[in-house]
Amino acid sequence: MKHSHDRRFDPADRAGLTSEQRRARWNPPRLLTLAGLQPGQTALDLGCGPGFWTLPMAEIVGPQGQVIALDVSPEMLEALAAENPLPHVRLLHGELPAINLPDAAVDFIWAAFVFHEVEPPAALAAEVHRVLRPGGRIAVLDWRPDAQSPSGPPRADRLSPQQAEEHLRAAGLDSVRQIWHNEDAYLLSAEH
Ligand SMILES: C[S@@+](CC[C@H](N)C(=O)[O-])C[C@H]1O[C@@H](n2cnc3c(N)ncnc32)[C@H](O)[C@@H]1O
Numbered sequence: 001m002k003h004s005h006d007r008r009f010d011p012a013d014r015a016g017l018t019s020e021q022r023r024a025r026w027n028p029p030r031l032l033t034l035a036g037l038q039p040g041q042t043a044l045d046l047g048c049g050p051g052f053w054t055l056p057m058a059e060i061v062g063p064q065g066q067v068i069a070l071d072v073s074p075e076m077l078e079a080l081a082a083e084n085p086l087p088h089v090r091l092l093h094g095e096l097p098a099i100n101l102p103d104a105a106v107d108f109i110w111a112a113f114v115f116h117e118v119e120p121p122a123a124l125a126a127e128v129h130r131v132l133r134p135g136g137r138i139a140v141l142d143w144r145p146d147a148q149s150p151s152g153p154p155r156a157d158r159l160s161p162q163q164a165e166e167h168l169r170a171a172g173l174d175s176v177r178q179i180w181h182n183e184d185a186y187l188l189s190a191e192h
Contacts, residue, residue, distance in 0.1 A: 007117045007157050011075035014050045018079075028056040030108065034180060035139035035189060040064040043159040044131065046069055046096060046124075047114025049078035056084040057110060068092050068106070070099065097123035101131045109138040113185075116142055116159045125171035132192040138173065140164055140188040148182040161186040 009017075016022070032053065037043060039062045045186060047053045048069035057067045062097035063086070068094040071077050077091050094100045096118045109128055118124045128138050145158045152158075159167075161178055168176045180187040 007119070007153065008072070009049070009117065009153075010114075014076060014079055017052050018051050018083075022052065028053050029060065031141065031180070032057060032060055032139075035108075035110070035187065036137050036182045037061065037108050037110070037139075042066045042105070043068070043108040043110060044099070044106045045069045046099075046109060046111040047117065048080060049073075049076045050084050051085060053110055053112050054080060054089060055083060055085060058089050061088070062166060063088055066090060068101070070089045070091055070094050070096070072096065094149060094182070097121075097127050099127045099131050103130055104133040104136075105131050107123070107133060107136045109136070110141075111138065112141040113143065115140050115154075115164055116157055121159065121164070121167045122170060125167040128168075129173055129192060132173075134192050136192045138168070139179075139189050140151040140168070140190075141185055142180070144184060150182065161188060162187055165190075 039060050039061050043061055045057055045103050048054045050070050066069050067089045069080060069089055073113040076169055079088045102137055143152045143158045145160050165176045168190040176190040179189045
């Protein structure tokens, strides 16, 4: 039986997650803004890695907001800490699907290239629903099974946008829709 750990991104490969090439390709502030992240919000970065999205999230929410950066990998969290994130970034070590936060604690959840790594995805969607405040929003950015790029996780491990949407709906989230895609990835948005 395949263990969910087999799907996990190897922390030894973390340098590739913060390359200039990747920044130019994804333009994090553009996608985060498109997904609805706003100044003053409390935002949660699920599977934050070394902070490729966390750092621009902190810029967008500003000092009146907060970014909680969650990852299971101590190496990833250490790499993020070494980037000297702004003071309103809080690192949270934890293993999804559990999210060690109170109910209705956050306004916005960002899940980039992590949903497909977590088993079972339905449990992750339920936790997302629990920690989002009413009116809060989740955005899921993940690999298309039919991506053009040869890189990325094994295709058999990927979630189609329809599968990811179904998990979010089943957890009770509303307005589930795809708001952007390119040849390799899709971006979904849903509201509590
Ligand atoms: C492919 S990397 C993406 C990192 C970051 N979101 C990005 O796009 O740069 C996936 C991240 O999710 C983390 N991760 C995987 N499974 C996890 C789990 N069950 N709980 C918490 N973090 C997990 C990995 O340690 C890794 O940092």
